[in-house]
Amino acid sequence: MKDFYSQFDFQSNLLLDTLNEEEKKLVQNAMESLTIKKGSLLFYEEGVPTGIFQIKKGKAKKFKRGFSGAEQIFYIYTPGDILGYHALFGEERYQDSCELLEDAEVNFIAKDIFFQLLKDIPRLQQIFMKNIGHEFGVLANIIALLAQKNQNARLAMNLLILQDRFSKRYKEPIGIDLTREDLANLIGTSPESLGRSLKQFKDAGIIKVDKRLIYIKRKDLIFELLNIPDSEGL
Amino acid sequence: MKDFYSQFDFQSNLLLDTLNEEEKKLVQNAMESLTIKKGSLLFYEEGVPTGIFQIKKGKAKKFKRGFSGAEQIFYIYTPGDILGYHALFGEERYQDSCELLEDAEVNFIAKDIFFQLLKDIPRLQQIFMKNIGHEFGVLANIIALLAQKNQNARLAMNLLILQDRFSKRYKEPIGIDLTREDLANLIGTSPESLGRSLKQFKDAGIIKVDKRLIYIKRKDLIFELLNIPDSEGL
DNA sequence: CTATAATAATAACAAATGTTATTATTATAG
DNA sequence: CTATAATAATAACATTTGTTATTATTATAG
Numbered sequence: 001m002k003d004f005y006s007q008f009d010f011q012s013n014l015l016l017d018t019l020n021e022e023e024k025k026l027v028q029n030a031m032e033s034l035t036i037k038k039g040s041l042l043f044y045e046e047g048v049p050t051g052i053f054q055i056k057k058g059k060a061k062k063f064k065r066g067f068s069g070a071e072q073i074f075y076i077y078t079p080g081d082i083l084g085y086h087a088l089f090g091e092e093r094y095q096d097s098c099e100l101l102e103d104a105e106v107n108f109i110a111k112d113i114f115f116q117l118l119k120d121i122p123r124l125q126q127i128f129m130k131n132i133g134h135e136f137g138v139l140a141n142i143i144a145l146l147a148q149k150n151q152n153a154r155l156a157m158n159l160l161i162l163q164d165r166f167s168k169r170y171k172e173p174i175g176i177d178l179t180r181e182d183l184a185n186l187i188g189t190s191p192e193s194l195g196r197s198l199k200q201f202k203d204a205g206i207i208k209v210d211k212r213l214i215y216i217k218r219k220d221l222i223f224e225l226l227n228i229p230d231s232e233g234l
Numbered sequence: 235m236k237d238f239y240s241q242f243d244f245q246s247n248l249l250l251d252t253l254n255e256e257e258k259k260l261v262q263n264a265m266e267s268l269t270i271k272k273g274s275l276l277f278y279e280e281g282v283p284t285g286i287f288q289i290k291k292g293k294a295k296k297f298k299r300g301f302s303g304a305e306q307i308f309y310i311y312t313p314g315d316i317l318g319y320h321a322l323f324g325e326e327r328y329q330d331s332c333e334l335l336e337d338a339e340v341n342f343i344a345k346d347i348f349f350q351l352l353k354d355i356p357r358l359q360q361i362f363m364k365n366i367g368h369e370f371g372v373l374a375n376i377i378a379l380l381a382q383k384n385q386n387a388r389l390a391m392n393l394l395i396l397q398d399r400f401s402k403r404y405k406e407p408i409g410i411d412l413t414r415e416d417l418a419n420l421i422g423t424s425p426e427s428l429g430r431s432l433k434q435f436k437d438a439g440i441i442k443v444d445k446r447l448i449y450i451k452r453k454d455l456i457f458e459l460l461n462i463p464d465s466e467g468l
Numbered sequence: 469c470t471a472t473a474a475t476a477a478t479a480a481c482a483a484a485t486g487t488t489a490t491t492a493t494t495a496t497a498g
Numbered sequence: 499c500t501a502t503a504a505t506a507a508t509a510a511c512a513t514t515t516g517t518t519a520t521t522a523t524t525a526t527a528g
Contacts (some may be wrong), residue, residue: 007301064371064374064375064378066378067241068461070382072374072377072378072381074374074377086367086370089360090360090363090364090365090366091360091363091364092364092367092368095371095374096371126324126325129323129324129325130323130324130326132320132324133320133321133323133326133329134324134326134329135370136329136373137298137329139370139373139374140330140373142377143306143308143376143377144298144304144306145300146377146381147300147306147380147421147422148304148306149300150483150484151484180505180506185381187381188382189485189486190486190487192486192487192506192507193485193486193487195506195507195508196484196485199507211506212494212505212506228301384485384513413476415475424515424516424517425476426476427514427515429476429477429478430515433477433478445476445523445524446475446476446524
């Protein structure tokens with residue numbers, strides 16, 4: 001089996017890792033740096049694509065509105081992640097929206113410059129294609145999680161996923177900090193009901209909560225809850 | 235808003251529609267016809283891609299196994315649909331499995347021949363890319379449906395989707411025929427619990443059931459249940 | 469056609485989740 | 499710092515869904 005967490009991680013922070021120094025420089029030169037306020041949208045559903053983004057500092061949520069208008073979050077981006085390229089390859093509109101959760105710094109590559117880059121570094125296209133395929137599998141795994149697991153298991157799983165993602169992107173240990181509403185919109189429940197699950201986890205000693213920050217205290221108990229046998233190294 | 239049903243339909247049966255006669259002939263010549271028994275797999279998770287498929291006769295389910303091993307179905311393919319191309323563009327493995335639900339006839343284009351075709355018809359690549367982007371949005375919509383709607387609403391929605399898909403692909407009116415287990419694995423519940431919802435729908439006069447075939451009798455009541463106001467033409 | 473296995477329907481009870489309301493805490497503007 | 503608004507916690511009750519068991523129906527092999 002592939003690495004456990006990669007099944008739920010777009011891994012778009014690794015997209016440029018296989019480039020050589022010269023190629024990386026080409027990409028660097030194509031980027032322009034932007035400072036963006038919390039709550040701003042990088043792009044939105046049905047919007048015309050303008051280019052691709054890399055988050056340097058801050059976090060962002062990717063979501064789509066269900067037909068009752070409710071926000072369904074399906075991914076949390078962290079520093080290093082590259083996003084917004086799907087729509088460029090197909091010359092189509094964005095299928096979803098992306099909103100900054102904190103004041104952020106973002107690198108931007110405009111559409112035309114990006115296409116020039118694809119010409120200058122031919123294998124770049126395949127690198128992106130491969131990741132789109134991987135992301136497709138991630139979405140299918142999210143579908144399975146939502147359809148097959150109850151609320152506590154979905155919460156447990158998402159706490160693991162977020163903690164893994166955050167700890168890989170930030171140097172120091174960091175709590176999971178999302179509003180209860182965002183966390184509820186990620187695991188597919190209401191904030192009230194999410195609160196009940198969080199309380200159960202607190203009472204069981206699985207997590208510790210400080211303000212809105214959530215810290216995982218007993219990973220082993222989470223694995224037990226999820227029926228995952230060998231938790232070594234995860 | 236885009237066409238209601240297209241939000242949940244891969245529309246991969248329309249992929250070749252914009253080709254001219256000559257191009258269509260090229261594609262036709264690349265295809266080899268296969269007869270495949272019910273229960274066979276066209277491809278499976280982690281398998282190495284061999285080519286792409288077009289279903290001529292029969293239906294197929296696309297699924298992925300959750301980590302408890304349970305089968306999560308996320309799409310039902312019908313005649314005309316093209317599939318299996320994601321993995322080819324990224325030179326990666328299949329992310330999911332596809333199983334025939336009936337004895338079927340399938341056209342197959344081997345990998346090398348497919349790549350030659352992409353050279354002969356350059357805009358074919360963008361056509362496929364664009365659809366992959368669209369499919370990405372469909373998966374996000376499925377995620378929202380599973381996360382935000384209760385069982386009756388998920389069933390109602392899937393009945394609408396399946397009826398729409400089936401009625402577009404088959405000449406005569408056709409019932410929805412899936413095993414209760416497959417239908418349960420599609421809407422994210424157990425067969426027993428699905429049975430309860432079906433009974434409620436039967437009692438309310440929304441559907442009629444003959445053997446395992448399900449017929450929608452009152453589309454208006456389904457739209458009411460889903461809080462969709464203007465049901466004209468859908 | 470018949471026997472057998474597979475699938476489907478139903479019911480009853482347990483558990484999980486939705487919902488509404490109220491109170492407490494935290495963030496933010498001034 | 500303080501007032502106010504936003505967010506979070508909690509509880510109680512209603513509703514939905516999960517689960518186990520039993521019976522009925524349908525498909526399939528022989």
